[in-house]
Amino acid sequence: MNLISNKIKIIEKILNFLYPNANSSLYYINEYTLLISIILTSQSKEERVNKITKILFKKIKTPIDVVHFSIEKIKNFIKNIGLYNIKSKNIYNLSLLLIKKYNGIIPKTISELESLPGVGHKTASVFLSHVSNEFVFPVDTHIHRMMFRWKISNGKNVKQTEKDAKRAFKKKNWKKLHFQIISYAKEYSPSKKWDPKKDIIYQELFNNNLL
DSSP: OOHHHHHHHHHHHHHHHHOTTOOOOOOOSSHHHHHHHHHHTTTSOHHHHHHHHHHHHHHOSSHHHHHTSOHHHHHHHTTTSTTHHHHHHHHHHHHHHHHHHHTTOOOOSHHHHHTSTTOOHHHHHHHHHHHOOOOOOOOOHHHHHHHHHTTSSOOSOHHHHHHHHHHHSOGGGHHHHHHHHHHHHHHHOOSSSOOGGGOHHHHHHHHTTOO
C-alpha cells in the first residue's frame, strides 16, 4: 500500500467510527429552500443561518413567494448574515430566473446550477450532494483545511483540493465523506485555536509517519 492509501484507510476508519450517520445540519423544507440555505451559508455559520431560515421559510417556500417581496424586504429578513446585500439580490434574481426558464423547478446539472445567480461550483456541488446520486465532492473551507493538514492536497486553491480529494477517496464514499469531514473539522480540527494533540486523525497519521 502506498502513502496515500495508508492515510485514507486510517482517515475513513476514524470518520466511520465517529460519524457513522453524518448528514447535513442545514434547515430546509424542500429543494428550493435547500438551495437558498446553501447560498446563505457562504461566509456565514450554519447555526446562524438556521436561526434565520426557520423564520424566513415560513414566508418564502417557493420561487413564486419571493416575487411578492422586494430585494429590500429580503435584505431585512437576512440582515444578520454576512454578505446580506448581494445574497438578497441573488435570491431575488435566482427566483425570477427559475420561474422564467425552469418553471420554478431547480435544474440538476452542475452547469445549469452554476448559471443561476449566486450559485458557484461549491454551492452547486453541495446542492447535488443532498438531492441527487451524482458523484460530487463539494470542498468547503473545512474540507480544504483538512486535505492540507492531512497532506492529501497542497492547499493552493479549492479547485485543486477537489481534484486531489476525488483522486484519493473512492467515488462511492464522496457523499458521506463530505459530511463526515466537515463534522470532524469543526469538532477536532478547527482553523483557530487548533490543538494537534486533540486532533485524533492528525495524531494517528503523525504516529504512523504518514505526514
